[in-house]
Amino acid sequence: MNSVPVEKKLSTHSYRKVAIAACFGTFLEWYDFLTFATLAVVFGPLFFPSIDPSTGLLASLATFGVGMVVRPLGAAIFGSVGDRIGRRPVFMITITLMGIATVSVGFLPTYASIGIWAPILLVSLRLLQGLSAGGEIGGSAVYLTEHAGDSNRGFKTSFLQLMGPLGILVSTLQIALLQQWLSHEEFLSWGWRVPFWISLLLLLLAFKARMALEETPIYLQLSKTEMQSKNPLRDNLTDPETRKRMFLLFFCISAGGAILFFCVQVYTSIFLKTSVKLPSPLVDQLSVYATVALLPLTIFAGWLSDKIGRKPVVVSGLILGATLILPAFHLMQIQNQSTLFIAAILIGLSAILALVVGPQTALLAELFPAKTRNSAATLPHNLAAGWIGGLLPLIVTWLNQQWVSDMAGLWYPTIFLACGAIVAILYLPETKKIDLRQ
Template identity: 30%
Template structure:
């Protein structure tokens, strides 16, 4: 009879095992620190690397740069998953951390768009892709490494500690960024201060390498090697057998997409919404998110433990249902408590943008060479830049777009007209006067109106959806596959889902908001995926709690 790789029901980890697993988790902290910097410094990066495009497109480009790292994660999962199944977990960890740390450091020393032109954004996206390639081999490996040590009845609880380090990585990133923002003049931070968090990652790389070199190989992998059970062709076994491929598709398309978008909605989109839409001062928004992250961190362990007791499937499906029902009301609550003056103005004097569809363009241009000068483009860009909720109305009977603020009408203008400069002054002045008259707050939200305790509670509720679903869903995934191909078979669907659903969340949601004018429209993306995954998981997903993961 084959000895199981996971500990028996009553077993506990030795002190040495705990030390090894803590070391693996600490390496993951640094991996996620590197990856989160882009999202937290999106505004600065947009100005440095994408200054040649209009502000709306520049911010979308930055978010797509964020997504570019995700695009390579599935390929990293294949490359490093195969390596991990062939030569072992430890050596794969060393390669991924060097790639991640090196590319992050280089972002900090890249030239700006003003200095190098298109070379700057191309180099930035290239570094992001290298980061994604490395992370594709990192996270799944750490999860598997812990799971192969864990007692059977505590598998999700133990792997939740690795998941928890993702939040710790976020906290580490803001712990460096916030003091820099507080201690530097805004102009200096914009000029060079934003580079410091990337440059200091070289120190984190050194620490991570020291930690990784102290790791022992997974006992299950060593056992497989000794018994001659290790796979000689992990890719062929993973993708060449329908049984395994079917499980990959179930994981990547039915279970994990909702987990990915819900986690990134709470950890990233909430910050974008508070700062870009509700105009909460950046440091204040970061502090509130930090507090909510710290307070919800234990929930990763609590809900993982619950899934060890009652099963993975009911826990993550329950989280998806809660998220589908509550996400949009939570963001509406954030508006109420973060910027009540804005909410009142929107209710009393709604903004309507009337345009002739033939006059409108899709404001997205890869090379930044197009000029968006029609009256529709001018009006739409003005609303997007202000981040104000508005309704778009198509009217074929007008030649020049109009913005209605309550009963006030402001005519737009042609951006390429001979008198465009004078018209811009007139348009900006009239729009500003109308917004002020209708009590729309311009600039940052009034600090006295920001109800921080209520916002923190709402953020905690939002973040809890990720804590409910993360450990149960990912533990279920790794329990689906035999140990001989687990690194490849688990990493690929996880990172495919994280890349193509979670990674594109910020850019997709922002683009939806920019296109519709509805500040809540971007939330239809995570809510829709949560609903779809609830239905698909009920149909296709099976319970994996208690699975013998030493099989194969």
């Protein structure tokens, strides 16, 4: 009897309104979080001055990685809160923390003004961003999927995966326009701060949109029957089946998606600027092309997973990623390649990324039971995104420096994706027909 009212709410609720509000907030989280990555090359000399430019870049990438490393802590805290008191309250907290931290970056004095305190404050704000993102990214997937109903979940929820690319796209376009309008000296003096200041306006809009969000019908049903877990994290870790699925989510789906995301959306820009030596405006233009292509490809992959299953779509992306990353970067490194050729490579890499992330939102929720779903999904997802994906630019750059090669570090994502594909083929279950109310 309990399932009837839940199904009714799922079918009559204005899903579009819920999706827009949830996605806009997640867009802000990604915009804030990834603006830092886009400006990694700029932050090096401003906050980590060094005679050796490579050392400054490495320090800047390490600061970006710090924010990713603490994401699992945010996931553990906010994921459990979401299972105990509801999905909606967590959204309000995380978006506020992220907005405050990001706006503050825009007002930070540089190393030239306050010395060592500049990088210390920058790292502190990155830690706050990481905690916030840990609660938001993953939890929003559960929230949206629980509102999506039983049919076409892959397609409906794939739109959430567009928020990361859109965050990068808006950030990249802003920075490209600022660099075009301002002189190099003006941009280094104050122009780099503008994207962080703009996030204040986005924060106010996102906060207003989220105030109108309703709790998911599945969680409301749990609360009515008092079936919430009192200690979700402990329950997840003591249940063998949940532990197994948390590992599969971590190793195959989330780590694979994170590695491809940071290879395609973050590291390619760094690689083209520092190794291929392409002009920054041209690299930003190429990044825009690749990101625009990623948007429909991601939705298509989500739709395809509704037709043939989540597993074959994700496994295909992992196999193609492991096979083609090294050749793709090698081809981009060859001198005198046309801009069109490099753009085609980036779009091809985007298609591989879409295969993994398109079904990802639905999978995050479908793998776990309702009463511990939020914490079970957010912890391994953020652990993978933070420790595997977020540290990828740093690890790849460090390996390249150790081996005095622009390509050596790319063996790290290649091997990881290959292992993830093998494990997924053997153990990942098909989940597209799962009843989310169970």
